[in-house]
Amino acid sequence: xxxxxxxxxxxxxxxxxxxxxxxxxxxxxxxxxxxxxxxxxxxxxxxxxxxxxxxxxxxxxxxxxxxxxxxxxxxxxxxxxxxxxxxxxxxxxxxxxxxxxxxxxxxxxxxxxxxxxxxxxxxxxxxxxxxxxxxxxxxxxxxxxxxxxxxxxxxxxxxxxxxxxxxxxxxxxxxxxxxxxxxxxxxxxxxxxxxxxxxxxxxxxxxxxxxxxxxxxxxxxxxxxxxxxxxxxxxxxxxxxxxxxxxxxxxxxxxxxxxxxxxxxxxxxxxxxxxxxxxxxxxxxxxxxxxxxxxxxxxxxxxxxxxxxxxxxxxxxxxxxxxxxxxxxxxxxxxxxxxxxxxxxxxxxxxxxxxxxxxxxxxxxxxxxxxxxxxxxxxxxxxxxxxxxxxxxxxxxxxxxxxxxxxxxxxxxxxxxxxxxxxxxxxxxxxxxxxxxxxxxxxxxxxxxxxxxxxxxxxxxxxxxxxxxxxxxxxxxxxxxxxxxxxxxxxxxxxxxxxxxxxxxxxxxxxxxxxxxxxxxxxxxxxxxxxxxxxxxxxxxxxxxxxxxxxxxxxxxxxxxxxxxxxxxxxxxxxxxxxxxxxxxxxxxxxxxxxxxxxxxxxxxxxxxxxxx
Numbered sequence: 001x002x003x004x005x006x007x008x009x010x011x012x013x014x015x016x017x018x019x020x021x022x023x024x025x026x027x028x029x030x031x032x033x034x035x036x037x038x039x040x041x042x043x044x045x046x047x048x049x050x051x052x053x054x055x056x057x058x059x060x061x062x063x064x065x066x067x068x069x070x071x072x073x074x075x076x077x078x079x080x081x082x083x084x085x086x087x088x089x090x091x092x093x094x095x096x097x098x099x100x101x102x103x104x105x106x107x108x109x110x111x112x113x114x115x116x117x118x119x120x121x122x123x124x125x126x127x128x129x130x131x132x133x134x135x136x137x138x139x140x141x142x143x144x145x146x147x148x149x150x151x152x153x154x155x156x157x158x159x160x161x162x163x164x165x166x167x168x169x170x171x172x173x174x175x176x177x178x179x180x181x182x183x184x185x186x187x188x189x190x191x192x193x194x195x196x197x198x199x200x201x202x203x204x205x206x207x208x209x210x211x212x213x214x215x216x217x218x219x220x221x222x223x224x225x226x227x228x229x230x231x232x233x234x235x236x237x238x239x240x241x242x243x244x245x246x247x248x249x250x251x252x253x254x255x256x257x258x259x260x261x262x263x264x265x266x267x268x269x270x271x272x273x274x275x276x277x278x279x280x281x282x283x284x285x286x287x288x289x290x291x292x293x294x295x296x297x298x299x300x301x302x303x304x305x306x307x308x309x310x311x312x313x314x315x316x317x318x319x320x321x322x323x324x325x326x327x328x329x330x331x332x333x334x335x336x337x338x339x340x341x342x343x344x345x346x347x348x349x350x351x352x353x354x355x356x357x358x359x360x361x362x363x364x365x366x367x368x369x370x371x372x373x374x375x376x377x378x379x380x381x382x383x384x385x386x387x388x389x390x391x392x393x394x395x396x397x398x399x400x401x402x403x404x405x406x407x408x409x410x411x412x413x414x415x416x417x418x419x420x421x422x423x424x425x426x427x428x429x430x431x432x433x434x435x436x437x438x439x440x441x442x443x444x445x446x447x448x449x450x451x452x453x454x455x456x457x458x459x460x461x462x463x464x465x466x467x468x469x470x471x472x473x474x475x476x477x478x479x480x481x482x483x484x485x486x487x488x489x490x491x492x493x494x495x496x497x498x499x500x501x502x503x504x505x506x507x508x509x510x511x512x513x514x515x516x517x518x519x520x521x522x523x524x525x526x527x528x529x530x531x532x533x534x535x536x537x538x539x540x541x542x543x544x545x546x547x548x549x550x551x552x553x554x555x556x557x558x559x560x561x562x563x564x565x566x567x568x569x570x571x572x573x574x575x576x577x578x579x580x581x582x583x584x585x586x587x588x589x590x591x592x593x594x595x596x597x598x599x600x601x602x603x604x605x606x607x608x609x610x611x612x613x
Contacts, residue, residue: 049102052092053109054547059084060113061543078117085110085118086125099129104137111179116144135162136172143179146189156196163200170208173197177214187221190214207235209246213254220258225269228255232276247321252277253287260295270295285321286312286328293331302339305332306355323373326381329366330390336362337394359395360403360602366391367410368605383414389421396429401562402599408555410604417549424538426555427473430454430562435468453565456490466492473535479561480554481530487560487589530554563592 065077085106093099103126110119123141126133133141139162145155162168177190194215198205207215212235219228232251252273259269277284289312296305309324309332316323336359357365366383373380388407395403404426411418437451446459457466472492479491530551536542567588 045096048092048095049105052088052102053105054545055088056085056106056109057113058543058545060115061545078115081110081115081118082121085115085122089122089125100131103131104134107137107140111140111144112182114183116148119144135165135168136175138162139168139172139176140179143176143185144183146180146193147183147185150189159193159196160200163197170197170211174210174214187218190218191222194218209248209250212251213246216251217254217258220255220262223262225259225263228258229272229276247285247287248282249277249285249288252282253285253291256288256291257294260291260298264295264298283319284315286316286323286325289315289322290325290327290331293328297331297335297339300339302335302356305335305339306357310355324365324369326384326387329362329369330387332357332362333359333390333394337390337397359391359398359400360599363391363395363403363407363603364605367603371605383410383416385411385416385419385422388414388416389419389425392422393425396426399429399433399566400599401559401566402595403603405556405559405563405596406599406603408552408559411552418552418555419549420533420537420544423533423550423555426558427476427535427538430476430558431468431473434472438466438468439464448570450562450565450569453568454561455492456488457492470535476558477532477535477554480557481532483529485557487557487564491561560592560596563595564588567591567595 060081063077063080065073089099089102089106092102096102103122107119107122107126110116110122120141123133123137139159142155142158142162145152149155163173173194177193180190180193194207194211197211198207212232216228216232219225219231232255256270256273259266259273263269289308293305293308293312296308309328312322312324312328336357366387370381370383388411392404392407395407408418408422410416411422434451434454437449441464442449442459448459452459452463457463475491479489482489530553532550532554533544534542537544
């Protein structure tokens, strides 16, 4: 992260005194309400701010240093960010007639990236321009100081002044607590801050559900489980408040989630929470069910995970707010990826497996749940890139390349961009499988493996010496980008194949390896070149700008090649040819299309079956 938190003592003596003094000397009581110093931005204003934030975020990514770097390097990197942000703000202000909200957005970004020096520099610039910060921003800046000077009484006094202002609501306190959590503040600091807020509001003030949820979670993290139960039991006056935007289940969900993380085996505590909900008449919701699902995943029980999912579907058929959402399906796909065929799962005796779904079926239910939902912001969920990436990882883990192809097509159906994580999910699996199949000892001389057929090389005695490295990964990516596209093109170099591959392709014998396949399939040149990340980008060695999106076509081609390598297994080729009466004119392309069509029928409901084909 930039900057490293260990550099805080160094920052205090070098750069913080002036903005810190400015912050602590301000009279927070007499600040005007935010509504008097804020105004709504035009669409042009918003576009300029988005571009500004993207440039700053990318600059921080490119210039970040390792956490364990020397202090001089950390300090130099921070100063570089300070200068860049200041220059970008000066340039942006020439086009922004009302820069008030710009400061809020920029400082929030710098806080998220933990660029503390730059955040204070922008705050100081804001004050020097005569712009009054909002109460929320002042409180966030104090949250930074709490991390640096946790026991400073001046900071506590400043917080009290902010908390007593009637304009400072629980929603703003929640944002401040999120800053503290992002900076790694201990739970005791969170509890202390919440208590000061409640004291500042006076006797008789009852915390809302959002603050109550944060408070009970911090109590559990501090080891005060009983205090968390007492807090929840004694502050329930708004449990039936239908006007609150926060659901009544929120504090209970937070408590259960904290217990699951801090005490995974404490089932009695979970039962106590459920009984407390029953006593107070609080019905379960999807957030609570998602916590139960996550708890079973942590316990590495795939069966009970899907039992919770089946229960969630049953309740959801009657109660719309309990239906599975994006988090539900992301958790289930992660469970299939990590638990489905793990060693511990194989050692267990599974007498009941009915609830456990295959990745294909789970994908079908996810799409069906999304398409069947109403356009209600409270209950609906979106098919997003991150969710599709999670599903993709689980599916390629099962070596189901036809299903993976359907997932890639789904990005287009739901208008989601392909990012570097999408490519990483596929390429990591492909390259790992190639490595282990090439290097693993073969029981039979000339044994044909999937990796051989994928690369287009002939199995030979010294095939284990074949080099699987970054260059090979780039050749696989180049195969997906080629124009015109040749499905049968040899990916490996000719000299690496262990024989005259071109001569072998001309033989009339049945294919015993990929290099002997005679049918070629070509597509017409595409209208544009395709964009793919490099191997270094996927490994995280080269930063990728957050707005960059890549082409899906190379991934589709690589997956079609992977399907072909499966279909071209010698035993499978011989069996299919015998079933077809030994016909040699059947197109490999049509065989691949048939496999993909079968996957599509299993994974996409009829409403989507005609799309993205």
